[in-house]
Amino acid sequence: MRRTIPLLFAIALLVCMVPLPAKAQRSEIQKKSLRGLKGVYVLVEFLTEDGQRQGLDDSQLQTDAELRLRKANVHVATQTEMIQSDNIGTLYINVGTMQLRDV
DSSP: OTTHHHHHHHHHHHHHHSOOOOHHHHHHHHHHHHTTOOEEEEEEOOOOHHHHHTTOOHHHHHHHHHHHHHHTTOOBOOHHHHHHOSSEEEEEEOOOOOOOOOO
């Protein structure tokens, strides 16, 4: 039993030392998958009445998403640009809400 504990500790130490993909490496892969896009069109699904009662606003969601894209130096495409180009991505936003009853 006494020899088992140091062996398990050594195995655990080796497992912890195994290099995992760094966030920067994943970020590079993600960047490559978006390479070639001329911009992104933002499409917000209409909110349900419940969502609106909760204070959400589809035009505010659209504005916030577009602002974040612009701050990241991503061209926000118009609907016309999206229709006319194969190199425009679409950011589709659909918010679901559920009101929980007091228990």
